[in-house]
Amino acid sequence: MFTRQITDDLSIALVQPSFAKNFYEIVCREREYLSQWLAWPPHANGEAFFESFVERSLHDYADGKSLTCAMVYGGEVVGNVSFNSINHELKKVEIGYWLSQSFQGKGIASSCVQALIDIAFQELVMEKVQIAAATENMPSRKLAERLGFVLEGIITRNENLNGRVVDHAIYGLSRKGE
Template sequence: MFSKIVDDEITLALVQPSFAKEYWAVVEQQREYLSQWLAWPQLADGEAFFLKFIKNSLHDYADGKSLTCAILYLGQVVGNISFNSINHGLKKVEIGYWLHQGYQGKGIVSRAVAALIHMAFNDLAMQKVQISAAEQNQPSRAVCERLGFTLEGIISRAENISGRVVDHAVYGLSRDHWLERQA
């Protein structure tokens, strides 16, 4: 199974059925918080929900369409990060993530996103990384800005989150801009 050690605290591990119980425990505890910005937590009703999610994610990974990983912090599942889509024709990936509220403020998401950016540009030869976040989701937007993404625009009425329609801030990072920042 794919696994990427980010640093001495964080590992990204390709989702596997054994994570279903841990995902369920996080979401059961964090449902209200996660539901502020994500549509699916209200639908999660047990380990079977996550087993289906993991099975579909592994199928899409095998087809080269996406890469979905658990974020492990000191060996414990605390969230998820993924290439929600891998578009080989456009040489573009879209990253999505969520994190247990109790683990925020430790740089976990920033370090995990930076690892996926590196993978996108170096291993997959992509030309663009994109992240969409609800316009009012300041913590997610701050991750994008901290890592050098450019706000490309606001998409109005982009997502229905439990009956609340939100706009999305769309951020992009080109390979050339990323290489300039690395120099």
Template sequence: MFTIEIDSELKLALIERSFAHKYFEIVSKEEKYLSQWLAWPSHAKSEDFFLRFVSKSLLDYAEGKAMTCGIIYQDELVGNISFNSINHNLKMAEIGYWLRESYQGKGIITRSVSKFINIAFSDLNLEKIQISAGENNIPSRKVCERLGMKLEGVISNCENLNGRIINHAVYGLSKE
């Protein structure tokens, strides 16, 4: 398993097939919670959904278009973080993430995003990071603000989130 250690209790691991079962288990238990800000949990009705996700994620990684990692906290897979897209022409990437509800408030996402920002600027030689969060997703917006990201704007009617039209707050951080 290819892993990146963040600290003694937290590491990121490049997504692999063995994660599919645990992802399905998490989403089966936490679909309602995760569906507050993610459109896909209601479609994740089998482990096969996640096996397809893993295959697509690994293909995108091999092609340099994305990078998806499991978040492992105290040796347990608790969430996911990714460069949803990497645009080498624009030297920018968009970060996305999700975390089990019971692991919120431990700094897991802030530390994981901070590591991804470091990877983007140091290893991938990118110049900008972007995160789009639901306008009312205050915890996600606070992560961006804690990491020094700037609110670049709010895009109205940006996503149909399980029948609810939401706006996105778009945050950016430049390498400079």
């Protein structure tokens, strides 16, 4: 199983069936919070939802299409970070992430996203990493900016978040020296 130790108490681990229960527990506690910026929490109505998610994620990983990892802090699953897509032809990945509200402000998401950036450029030899965030999702946007991403543009009316249509800010980071 793919794992990457980031600090003594933080790692990312390829999703596995046993994580479904952890993901579901987070959503049960934080459904309203997570639904602000993610479309799926209202539909996560049991562990089976996440079991199916993990199965799809592992198939896509095996096919080289994505890499979906749990953020593990102090031995506890606290969120998710992924290459939502890996485009080998364009040498580009798109990163997505979500973190339990109760674990925010500790640098967890930033450190995990940085680990994926390193994997993208050093191991997968990608040329570009992209992040899309709702324009009003300032914590996500600030994370991208802190890690050196550049705002490339705004796509209007890009996603329906549970009945609320939002615009997306698209951030890009290119391989250094290119």
